[in-house]
Amino acid sequence: MTKEERIKKRYNAEKRFKLYGITSVVLAILFVVFLIYVIFSKGSSAFQKTIINVEINFTLDSLYLDPNPSKDDLENVEYYDLAIESLLKVYQVNGLKEEKALINLFSPDYEYEVRDFLIKNPEFINKKTILKLTASDDMDQLHKGNYPRHLPEDRRRINDFQLMMYDKLVEQNKIDKIFNNYLFQKGDSRNPELAGIGGALVGSFFTIIITLLLSFPIAIFASIYLEEFAPKNRIIDFIEININNLAAVPSIVFGLLGLGILLGTFDLPRSTPLVAGITLALMTLPRIIIPCRASLKAVPPSIREGALAVGASKVQSVMHHVVPLAIPGTLSGTIIGLAQALGETAPLILIGMVAFVVDIPSIPTDPSASLPVQVYLWSEQAERGFVEKTSATIMILLSFLITLNFIAVYLRQKFERKW
């Protein structure tokens, strides 16, 4: 091998090596893009729902109401007959089988949708109006183009007659898509078109507030002690080893802790944001303490010495001078820790947050779901409608996480100081 050949070979190796690096970086970035693309393309349709326009005549007779009904009367009467009658007028059908097929185009909650409309707008008594009633999950997916309508009839839940009705209704402009308010207002449901993340949002909110209230003060206090006051001895060494270890313990182990101690020994209520908050606070604590200590450490000793020199006590020098300077740094560490806690699922499953909860919790000791657990629960469901709901929930969860991270970055950049 000549000298030139050898040099050429070495340069080629150089190029190859650099290419490996570029390929890896590009691959990693592609993974991010692909993941986000898949989630968004599946989930964005969940923000709309399919409705069918139904003309409803709120006569007093059809509702069995006295003239001038009170609000209580409106809440207590039966809407079922009126709703069914109006639904059946949407399309000309004959026979019980066809009637059933028509009614099945709608979500089973039509009765309550009619009722809620009238209670909200009592001026429509004795008047005709067009209501937008939620379509069933299958209709919804059909209208959004996700339904395999080319399959033979016996392999789909929508039969040919229903398909024909659907096509006619589309021609008559009776089917439409509107913003899906149920997604944010409702709790969980077995019917995808009626399922929402209202309960999970509130549950996650309670959980994260409890986590914040417990972990932030304890983490700050602990880091102040360890960084400023702790003597060098075995106990302190042991605490530090513990903190470093806890930060790397798998989250599911904290779930076992919550299950064994909080639910088992202290008998706290299952499936509640209270227990979830405490469990996540214990998990987040070491993850916050580490950045908090770093930002306390970043305050130069001259600040402390200056305070001590003019006669402040040790506590005064720390509390009046060091801590206020370190707080912005601790905030961004805390927010990142909280963002991790917000996306944590495994410990919450173990403390029973997988229960099927329809109601939206009003206090932290109500059983509740949370956003990541809702993702897990819905991903186990077979219905097509839940796939887009799951992806939409992920989109909402990710947008919260991104916001939190941006706030953290902003705080860091705004308050970062070079000494």
Place this chain on the structure above:
Amino acid sequence: MNLVILILIGIFSYTSFIYGRSRIKKITTSQSIKINALPNYYGYYLALWCALPSLIILLVWSIFEASIIKGLISQTLSQNELNVYTSDQINLIYQKIVSLYNGNFSGKITNEIKQGAEDYKSFLSIAQSSKVVLLLSTAVLTITYGIKRISKNNKARHDVEKILTGLLFACSLVAILTTLGIIFSLLFESIKFFSAINIFDFLFGTSWSPQRAFVRDASAITAEEYADLKNAFGSVPLFAGTAFIALIAMTVAVPIGLFSGIYMAEYASIKVRKFSKPIIEILAGIPTVVYGFFAALTVGPFFREFGEKLGLEVSSESALAAGLVMGVMIIPYVSSLSDDVINSVPQSLRDGSYAVGATKSETIKRVVIPAALPGIVGSILLAVSRAIGETMIVVMAAGLAANLTINPLESTTTITTQIVMLLVGDQEFDSPKTQSAFALGLTLFFATLILNYIALRFVKKYREKYD
């Protein structure tokens, strides 16, 4: 109720702060003595005397209230002469009583439950009023004592600071308490489990099927039953599955992570670095449940269809899909840690290598990486510990049946998956099935602990070398 008490304690403390401050001012002006600290400290002093004891009592009370009331009611239930209940039945009746009290009970209301609910109500109200009385009297007592101390002109600042440091120390003890809590909760159930199942049968048994494990009475297992149990709780397939999926994950994460770490540290311009580093770190910020959804819904079915086209039989819950997605999740841990490690290799080593004519890649391969090796190994070990502790991806994308296999296209299960599966849904406490989850948790805890310890030792050793 507790909220009202907390607000009351807050108001009390604030008033005592104001009072303490004005009191010391009055004393100093009327008796013209020189005090030892700023007037505010006397306020803090009194406020702490007011708030701390009451808060501690409130905390202890709230922790034990529920279990004490439960104990009282269970006692009356167990003294019932008509029926003799097991502890499980008493638990069930207690839950019924509580739900009847809360007004969401559906089912047959027996006399006993009704009586129990009334007892529960009266116990609650007794507890409530005695709590208020106790807290009020404590607050009054401690405030009076505090006021007395103030008039004697003590060193308020010194005392306040001492209490404050004590509080700070107590907060840092929480870390130790958490570790103790973890160890106790895991050990407690695991010991029960290992008293039923021999620890060697658990660690070295090769058949795992806890669904089959049915025992009539956990305290007296017959030899016949044990032969079955032995085959239900052999955890080798779980360890193998966990290691296998982690291995697949590492084969994805180590090359990609390491090479991007090297590229970021050695080649990338500041602009490229500023743009691509945060994007790769997004991967670390995405919740694992999202990866699980992605693996179960996109990657798993993709591999199955792809395999079908090639004529291969691929399980839709294949170890390959779960491992691959887990690998993607771990990339940023490997890349940013190795980036840091490579960055802290002293420039003089590189310069020396360039000076003798080595190309950049030769310098990296022969000088930088060997120098950074302990740090890189440490970061890979940390990533491995993350992979074996990872739960949601495997719960959603890996299988449930314990197969002892090394075919990545088949489904396997992991320790974390089994913990979740054993503890979700209706749990029967005191059954080996539930306890085995804690035994698995204990194994997992120690495995990650050891890995982390070794990894940190590696990193530390490396740091000492160049710092």
